[in-house]
Amino acid sequence: MSELKPKLQIYVLLVSAILVGIHIPATAGELSGYSAVEYRYFLHESPYPEPSQHDPSAVLAPEYYHAWDEDNQSLIIAPFFRWDSQDSERTHFDVRELSWLKVSDDWELKLGVSKVYWGVTESQHLVDIINQTDQVENIDGEEKLGQSMINLSFFKDWGTLDLFVLPYFRERTFPSTDGRLRSNPPIDADKADYESGAGQHHIDAAIRWSQTFGNWDIGLSHFYGTSREPLFSPDRMSQKGLIPFYELINQTGMDVQMTTESWLWKLEVIRRESDFETFTASTGGFEYTFYGVLETNIDIGVIAEYLFDDRNVNLTSPFENDLMMGTRLTWNDEQSTELLLGVVQDLDSSDASWNLEASRRIGNRWKLSLEGRFFKVGKPETPLYFVRDDDYIQLELARYF
Amino acid sequence: MRNWIITFVLLLGILPVVQAETVQEKGLAIITESDNRDKGWQDSSADMVMTLRNRKGKESIREIRVKNLEVDGDGDKGLTVFDQPRDVKGTAFLTYSHALEPDEQWIFLPALKRIKRISSSNKSGPFMGSEFAYEDISSFEIPKYSYLYLREEMLDGHDTFVLEIRPQYKHSGYTKSHLWIDKKEYRIQKIDFYDRKDALLKTQQFSDYKKYLDQYWRAHTMTMNNHQNGKSTTLKWSNYTFQNGLTDKDFEKNDLKRQR
DSSP, rough: TTTTHHHHHHHHHHHHHHHOOOOOOSSSSSEEEEEEEEEEEEEEOOOSOOOOOOEEEEEEEEEEEEEEETEEEEEEEEEEEESSSOOOOTTTTEEEEEEEEEEEEEEEEEEEEEEEOOOOOSOOOOOOOOOOOTTOOOTTTBBBBEEEOOOEEEEEEEEEEEEEEEOOOOOOOOTTTTSOOSSOOOBBBGEEEESSSTTGGGGGGEEEEEEETTEEEEEEEEEEEEEEOOOOEEETTSOOOEEEOEEEEEEEEEEEEEEEEEEEEEEEEEEESSSSSSEEEEEEEEEEEOOOOGGOOHHHHEEEEEEEEEESTTOOOOSSSSEEEEEEEEEOSSSOOOOOOOOOEEESSSOEEEEEEEEEETTTTTTEEEEEEEOOOOOSGGGGGGTOOOEEEEEEEEEEE | OOOHHHHHHHHHHHOOOOOOOOHHHHHHHHHHHHHHHOOOOOOOEEEEEEEETTTOOOOOEEEEEEEEEEOOTTTEEEEEEEEEEEEGGOOOEEEOOOOOSSOOEEEEEEEEEEEEEEOOOSSSSSSSSSSBBHHHHHHOGGGGGEEEEEEEEEEEETTEEEEEEEEOSSTOEEEEEEEEETTTOOOOEEEEETTTTEEEEEEEEEEEEEEETTTTEEEEEEEEEEETTOOOEEEEEEEEEEEEEEEEOGGGGGGGGGGG
């Protein structure tokens, strides 16, 4: 207990700082952002000795924005800090954004650390490759680390062309042995290895063209550089861990959405080539929404996506032949109450993972979010096998400022 | 069918018969005059505070900035950015509205930096939990409705025309609406909305009209009272500016990312 005490004190301090709110006068620019307390409860005991079932944590994510030159130039600074009560790797600091933007009539230049999203599907994000996944934040792959970049964009009649030079590589974050949702043997991120002799300093590049043709929104992209998704090799020195290996890849991607009436039809396809593996992966499906069901204001969306991956290395992707089905409920009320429930079912076995995400605003500044992830995994040759006992429910209370 | 009606109306117009115009013609003539008086503003920009009030009088606030681009011969383009509530700050909508074809609509979600094309079939759903439906705040285009002149009436000191309009687009939540348009300036003063069962659902009142560029009237207060659930929403508009030199380039989906 005495060992817990200093931790608890920090926790109380953090929480009170967050709840009282931060009132830095923003004279020159504009300060916004959020802080939150989160409580994760793991339904089962960990198969490993250290981690506990209770995992409180806290987040501080301010954002400073300043624009000048009639809003044609702007600066954005968005640091991110997570404190986690049990996982020293999940306690982390990151610069999500630190960039200068210059906007002109039909082009735009961005320099610095930023975040870019590509793609259309819900169950996984294959095409989205610019930013590294912040895996300790959430295993859904939607939390990203800031990426340093030079991004030049052209807006022409024939579409939008984005050019990227990405000078510094960010390694994926992984839980420590004190944390849940980890692999066994654990990943030793400090020993990460690279195909490129330049290691983290390899300069990556990407190009993307996107355009809207009536009901169709289409994007084509190509990336050359260090793969955001590592391969793993056993640590021969210690015989105890896995070492991430970041290969050099060429990845071509396509994302298409067709929108008609209440239907959204979506498709993402990638082809990735490297000296170690070459494969095609794809996600495709639809989202259909019933608006104002039974004379209420509630919208019910039905989502179905098929996930395909022809990689032979089973441990890289859990989605080689899977079906995602989900429903999105939107209450359209004052508190913007929402619920998303989904299951990804492996079509070759009975393995499945369930996801629940719900949120509701309280007043003008607070938001309560519920998240749950549940795994039903029998076959050992999937990465989900590692987290088979890591079902969790998480409650987050955030204050926006 | 529609072309046939137009042809018929045109034919009626050229027939050398001295005949009183029909109630349909009169309705269309009034709305056309109102629409013509609001042509040529090019683009506009304004701030809006939306106050939602429930039955118990509890209020919540949304703050929104709106830019519009007048498109000749088609629906307008609109860009809407949220400042309040804070959890949706930076969320932005881009709409290319059309008369009878479905609108094209994109949303920007700042947390993921994701631009998402969304369905525009949700005409009757509430806008941000308010008593305003999406169709109540979308760009007005003449072909969206059929028109019927009902009567003349005094309303709050205004001599008005009363029209009945019926939506011609799909997915509307209304069978009809009644419009009060003042004879002097052809401004809408009041709208009664009737639900799918033809029962009175909501009343929208327009006030604090101000004139811009010596021609364009804009209501600075709009109040929507829902008669069925007892809730109301008030929109307060401010900082209207016109002819800011905005072009199509300012209403592209890439612009969504850098709205602040």
